[in-house]
Amino acid sequence: MGKKISVIIPTYCRPALLTECLKTLAQQHFDRDAFEVIVVSDGPDLLTKQVVVSWKHTSLLDIVYMPLDAKKGPAAARNAGWKLAKGPLVAFTDDDTRPDPFWLQQIWEAWAGEPLMAFTGRLIVPLPPAPTDYEWNTAQLETARFITANCVCTREALEQTGGFDERFEMAWREDSDLEFRLLQQNIPIRHLPDAIVVHPVRAAGWGVSLREQRKAMFNALLYKKFPKLYRKWIHPRPLWEYYGMIIFCLVMLGALLSGAGSVALLALLGWMILLTAFIRRRLAHTSRAWPHVVEMIITSVLIPFLSVYWNLYGAWRYKVLYW
Template sequence: MEKKISVVIPTYKRPQLLVNCLDALASQTLDMAAFEVIVVSDGPDRHTRDATTQWHSTHPSMNFCYLATLTKKGPAAARNMGWMAAKAPLIAFTDDDCLPEPGWLEAFVCRYQGEPHLVMTGRVQVPLSAQPTDFERNTAQLQTAEFVTANCCCSKDALLIVGGFDESFSMAWREDSELQFKMITEGIPVLHVDSACVRHPVRPAPWGVSLREQKKGQYNALLYKKYPRLFREKIQKHPVWQYYAALLLFITFCVALVLNLTLLAQLAFTGWLLSIAVFTWKRLRMTRKSMSHITEMMVTSILIPFVSIYWQWYGAVKYRILLL
């Protein structure tokens, strides 16, 4: 049977998550002969290679291919290697920590009418605990995102026209929006297929993970440089003024202390404390109220404005574009 759709999964050193994803793909309602699965490791990864070899030995009827980039370049590069090796006219993308529902691929194939240039997005479900953490709630934003590579499908011709993913986005951040913006700019329709669903369980996260996540903000500058209008329309309508206000108040407090301007120092410090308190409250009001989580929110809320602005300006300097 001619292959109708290829699935591309970038991965790196998460073999058990990947195997869970592959198990979900083995349960697709679409005839297994009609699709192929291409796993691309973002760099050499012996454990993942061994895990997929073992998995495929128990699922010999699956059309399966394992590839690896020579060095670690990020998921954009891994996806490019995957879709360029694909044999089907449709390319479905998901991530190794996702679990496609049984009818996922069939929904995309049924919607496809042979259009040479077409992009489809599906629905993402993020199961949350009864008392979610701030990290869980942030992950749940995937459910309302307009376009994510955890669940999308492109015709191969459309990918060829736009050149696939921009490998300058070397982390898992904004590379999906960059692809979406290229499709929009080229006039390629992006359609939503609600019945194409994947589940995205939230992975356990270390304490203070929100600080590490700020590093991704450097790629906002790159996306803004390439597509300023679409960036403001769909990503960030205005600068994060609350972060700049917190930073300005803290700097004012420090300068006032040095200059022995006691009243100004007191006012600035009070304003800074108030801004941090409001930020902490917003993050806590609908999340877990355990002592550990409350402490994490308090500490990270103090630091996030400084770290976020640092990485955003790092990106602004790196990519030579002013982005507030």
């Protein structure tokens, strides 16, 4: 029997998470011989290889391990995976997800054999009663229009669009880039609410929101490629609040150095108003435990500077007027 669906999983040095994902794929209510799993390591990774080999020996999955020769990012890993795919449908998920037992069955039943077609499934992010800011932000993936944790393309659609743009070197905006190219080439994207993937939130250390700001450089690349779609579906306007906080800080510093105390006080007041609004917004749906509140206060002071820096760095790197 030929393969119907090829499942592509990019990963790197996360064998425990990958193992849990593979367990759910082994429990699919879908003919085992009708799908394959291609695990692509974003660089040589002995532990990941051992996990895949151990699963191959169980005969519970038709599974393949492929390492990239160097770390290039999940977009490059996914491209390497789908180019090996034997099935006419290529399903993408991540190593930290848990596909529903009927995930592949729902996908296959939805496809009518169209050569150029894409699907986006439903993502569920379980949250505790009082989530952290990081957990809450991760949960917003549930409302994403097209996300690589749960999407499917025909192989012909991937060949026509060229797959993922490997300039997106981190897990950020590469899914929207593929979505926009599908739309640009009039390839239909159908939502499958019953094709479910669960995405638990991974544990994150203190100040994770600061490290996350580096991803903002890829906003500029997506904007350069699709300015109208970017403004329509991603950010309808620049983050004026961030620029406002930075300007107030610079004015306050300049006023203090020049001895203009009243101007410095007014700038401090403006900065405090914007900062307080930002902190309140981050705490609106999240935990009020004091360690979390302290983290929100400290990181909220720094985030505007980091975000604007990485956005402007992206504008310089990709040679586009973007802020």
